[in-house]
Amino acid sequence: MGPSGRSTTTTSLITGITGQDGTYLTDLLLSRNEHVVGLVRPGDPRRAEFESGHPAVRLVEGDLGDQASLNAALEAANPDQLYNLAAMTMVGQSFSDPETTAQINGVGVLRLLEAVRMVNPEIHFLQASSAEMFGIPDEVPQTEKTAFHPRSPYGAAKVYAHHITINYREAHGIHASSVILYNHESPLRSEEFVTRKITRAAARIAAGLETTLHLGNLAAERDWGFAGDYVSAMQLAVAAPVPGDYVIASGKTHSVEEFCELAFSKVGLDYREHVKVDPALFRPLEPFRLVGNPLRAYTELGWEPATTFDELVGMMVEHDVALIAGQLESSRQTR
Numbered sequence: 001m002g003p004s005g006r007s008t009t010t011t012s013l014i015t016g017i018t019g020q021d022g023t024y025l026t027d028l029l030l031s032r033n034e035h036v037v038g039l040v041r042p043g044d045p046r047r048a049e050f051e052s053g054h055p056a057v058r059l060v061e062g063d064l065g066d067q068a069s070l071n072a073a074l075e076a077a078n079p080d081q082l083y084n085l086a087a088m089t090m091v092g093q094s095f096s097d098p099e100t101t102a103q104i105n106g107v108g109v110l111r112l113l114e115a116v117r118m119v120n121p122e123i124h125f126l127q128a129s130s131a132e133m134f135g136i137p138d139e140v141p142q143t144e145k146t147a148f149h150p151r152s153p154y155g156a157a158k159v160y161a162h163h164i165t166i167n168y169r170e171a172h173g174i175h176a177s178s179v180i181l182y183n184h185e186s187p188l189r190s191e192e193f194v195t196r197k198i199t200r201a202a203a204r205i206a207a208g209l210e211t212t213l214h215l216g217n218l219a220a221e222r223d224w225g226f227a228g229d230y231v232s233a234m235q236l237a238v239a240a241p242v243p244g245d246y247v248i249a250s251g252k253t254h255s256v257e258e259f260c261e262l263a264f265s266k267v268g269l270d271y272r273e274h275v276k277v278d279p280a281l282f283r284p285l286e287p288f289r290l291v292g293n294p295l296r297a298y299t300e301l302g303w304e305p306a307t308t309f310d311e312l313v314g315m316m317v318e319h320d321v322a323l324i325a326g327q328l329e330s331s332r333q334t335r
């Protein structure tokens, strides 16, 4: 026990713990011998799978739409650190459900900060901000000082969350930081995102299970990195002596088409023979020239991405090839 009677082991509460980033962050913090508590929404469909893979993690229930539940969760978890990774994550879907997006991705963050202020203002807070806030940026690459011009309800809600995080830092002295995350992918990415959609399709087509992959805008470009690298930046920001905002990016862009070319080439296929463009999959608006300059994270936090684009695509394709081989094998055995 420390002088305050609290355990000297750091306790982190993670919202959105059952998602891609929550899972990588949990594994990182557990490897550092920290205690991890997860906040889950009542009825989270991924809860059981997360629990079976992470028996050391305690879960408490709470909803970003409900202030009282967040206060109660903070009381129950008594964390030193709070990572907010919960969000309505699909940019495309935010156009059809802008109000829920604003409630969860925007005002939900205010509610968490209010819970910190009321329950224990000593908690270090981390907001997962997004490159979508830049939308059409004034400058390329973007830094922490680049003006915001969001191009989606998702991006607009994230701008509010980013500003309210800074506001609680300045108005209430809370150690509240933001990491402005560019797209970050992994084998745990859900198939609603284009990267996993492509790697899964490449693996299925290579296994002879499918022939065609339907995609939207192949010219869209993103600054893609590996989620496992990006959660390290979150941990470094929370542990830093002073709070701040940090662009977390690879600094390089690739198009959806380049992603396809590389993913299909890794299974010995030519994407041009399998990818078909479907105009129904285009979005009403797209961000433009999103590429981040992570220099501040490098100089102040010592963070830099370890995984290259080629390694990321390779890791995702390999995972999906193995997954499909396993599925085929188990269906053969049950026949």
Ligand code: GDP
Pocket (backbone or CB within 6 Å): 091, 092, 183, 192, 193, 194, 195, 197, 214, 215, 216, 217, 218, 220, 221, 222, 256, 281, 282, 283, 286
């Ligand atoms: P986002 O940057 O968070 O929206 O990540 P996504 O992986 O969902 O989308 C990245 C880019 O891929 C966007 O510009 C999409 O328009 C483009 N894209 C092209 N085809 C598809 C598709 O079939 N699904 C998704 N999700 N995105 C696609």
